[in-house]
Each structure stands twice: as structure tokens, then as C-alpha cells.
Amino acid sequence: MTDILKVSGLNKKFGGVTVAQDIDFALTPGSMHCLIGPNGAGKSTFFRLILGEHAPDSGTIEFRGEDITRLRSFQRIRRGISVKFQVPGIFKALSVRQNLEVAFQHHLHGHNLEATTKRVLEFASLEREVETPAGALSHGQQQWLEIGMAIGVEPKLLLLDEPTAGMSPDETRKTGEMLHDLNGRGITILAVEHDMAFVEQIATRVTVLHFGRIFAEGTISEIIEHPGVQEIYLGVADE
Ligand SMILES: Nc1ncnc2c1ncn2[C@@H]1O[C@H](COP(=O)(O)OP(=O)(O)O)[C@@H](O)[C@H]1O
Numbered sequence: 001m002t003d004i005l006k007v008s009g010l011n012k013k014f015g016g017v018t019v020a021q022d023i024d025f026a027l028t029p030g031s032m033h034c035l036i037g038p039n040g041a042g043k044s045t046f047f048r049l050i051l052g053e054h055a056p057d058s059g060t061i062e063f064r065g066e067d068i069t070r071l072r073s074f075q076r077i078r079r080g081i082s083v084k085f086q087v088p089g090i091f092k093a094l095s096v097r098q099n100l101e102v103a104f105q106h107h108l109h110g111h112n113l114e115a116t117t118k119r120v121l122e123f124a125s126l127e128r129e130v131e132t133p134a135g136a137l138s139h140g141q142q143q144w145l146e147i148g149m150a151i152g153v154e155p156k157l158l159l160l161d162e163p164t165a166g167m168s169p170d171e172t173r174k175t176g177e178m179l180h181d182l183n184g185r186g187i188t189i190l191a192v193e194h195d196m197a198f199v200e201q202i203a204t205r206v207t208v209l210h211f212g213r214i215f216a217e218g219t220i221s222e223i224i225e226h227p228g229v230q231e232i233y234l235g236v237a238d239e
């Protein structure tokens with residue numbers, strides 16, 4: 001089976017700082033994969049490289065067998081890559097409906113826009129908050145709205161950067177169920193996450209990034225038992 005995403009020999013420096021070093025990374029279609037690593041490891045930068053918001057210094061990115069390394073972000077989105085970034089991407093003064101309209105405006109019109117909006121509202125459990133300003137939603141609801149904004153285009157690959165940050169355990173569990181639901185509909189998922197219970201809930205495979213390099217990769221139990229990972233990551237998380 002062709003990997004849905006294949007990153008080969010990816011390198012990126014900001015000034016003198018290496019943020020991606022010789023990254024070889026692949027995602028199996030239909031998988032749920034987590035990316036973990038200490039703050040500053042380069043996880044968010046890796047997402048921006050995949051989406052095309054940063055150009056790599058060298059290396060290639062293939063999506064569904066096509067080299068997309070030189071494509072612009074909107075071209076990658078059109079091919080089926082969608083990202084929910086770590087920085088909030090909702091407009092707090094706009095209603096839930098208006099936020100969805102802004103997110104979908106370039107991709108959906110008329111009946112499609114209406115049908116997708118309805119489906120996403122239901123998915124995000126926001127049917128009763130349609131006219132609520134996004135800023136008045138709970139933190140969890142804001143994150144779900146943003147995930148909803150990212151799936152309107154019906155991506156084939158969804159990247160989520162710390163989707164459960166600041167959530168209660170219940171909200172986190174529900175988010176995991178939502179991602180399983182999306183995965184069941186054929187969407188491959190790559191999520192940056194710190195909460196190991198959440199990683200256990202969703203991930204079939206885990207990759208550890210450290211100083212812009214892939215430090216380890218394996219199943220959740222392999223990663224938890226990996227002594228080096230405990231040192232660089234789990235140790236840090238326990239501080
Ligand atoms: N646009 C940028 N310009 C310069 N340095 C950046 C930029 N974005 C991120 N960095 C740096 O790249 C490194 C990795 O950051 P980031 O990808 O945000 O890490 P993570 O998401 O793993 O916490 C950090 O040292 C950060 O300061």
C-alpha cells in the first residue's frame with residue numbers, strides 16, 4: 001500500500017537553529033498516528049512544512065504518491081490535507097455558523113455549504129450553539145468548532161496540533177472519540193499530543209521528535225517502555 005504521506009530527508013533551519021533534521025517519516029492510509037516530543041522539538045514546524053507554510057531547505061514530501069514539495073498551501077489543501085494548528089484559528093466575535101462559513105467559503109457553496117455546515121455542527125455537538133459567538137463557547141467547544149472547520153473540506157489527511165490542550169479529562173476523551181469517528185470515515189490522522197492517556201486512546205503508532213530529529217518510532221507500548229524516550233520526553237512532562 002502506498003503511504004498517504006511520505007517525507008524523505010527533510011531539513012529546515014531558522015537562522016542557525018535546526019528545526020528539522022534528516023526527517024524520514026511515513027503514514028499508512030487509514031492510520032492514527034501521534035507525534036510527541038518536548039517543547040521546541042519542532043512538531044509544529046513539521047506540520048507547517050507538510051502544509052507548505054515553510055519551504056524545506058532540502059528533502060521531499062509526497063502525498064498519495066505525488067511530490068508536493070513545491071506546491072503552495074492551498075494546492076495541498078485542495079489535494080486533501082487539512083490542519084488544525086496549535087494557535088487558535090477561530091474568530092471569537094463571530095458566531096459558530098459564521099466561523100464555519102469563513103472556513104468553508106472557498107470550497108463549498110449553496111446546498112453543499114448548508115449540508116456540510118449541518119453535518120459539522122452535529123459532529124461537533126454544536127447544534128444548539130449555532131448563533132453563539134465562538135468566544136462564548138467553552139474551551140472544549142472552541143476546539144471542537146476548530147476541528148469542524150478543518151474537516152469541512154473532507155480531508156484525506158487531518159493534522160491536529162495539540163487538540164486537547166487545556167481540556168478536561170471528559171472533553172479529552174470525547175475528542176478522542178471524535179477522532180476515532182473521523183478515522184472510521186477514512187480520514188488518516190496525525191496528532192501532536194502531550195497527554196499520554198489520549199495518545200493511548202487514539203494512536204496506532206507514535207513518533208518521537210527531539211531537536212528536529214526523529215528520536216524513536218513504534219507502538220504506544222514500545223514508546224512508553226523506551227528508556228531514552230522516558231528520559232527526554234516523559235521525564236520532562238513529569239516536571
Ligand atoms: N517562524 C520561525 N522562525 C524562527 N524560529 C522558529 C519559527 N517557528 C519555530 N521556530 C523555532 O523552531 C523550534 C521548534 O519550534 P516548534 O516547531 O514550535 O516546536 P514544538 O511545536 O515541538 O514545541 C523552536 O526553537 C522555535 O523557537
Ligand SMILES: [Mg+2]
Nearest residue numbers: 043044045086
Ligand atoms: Mg508546537
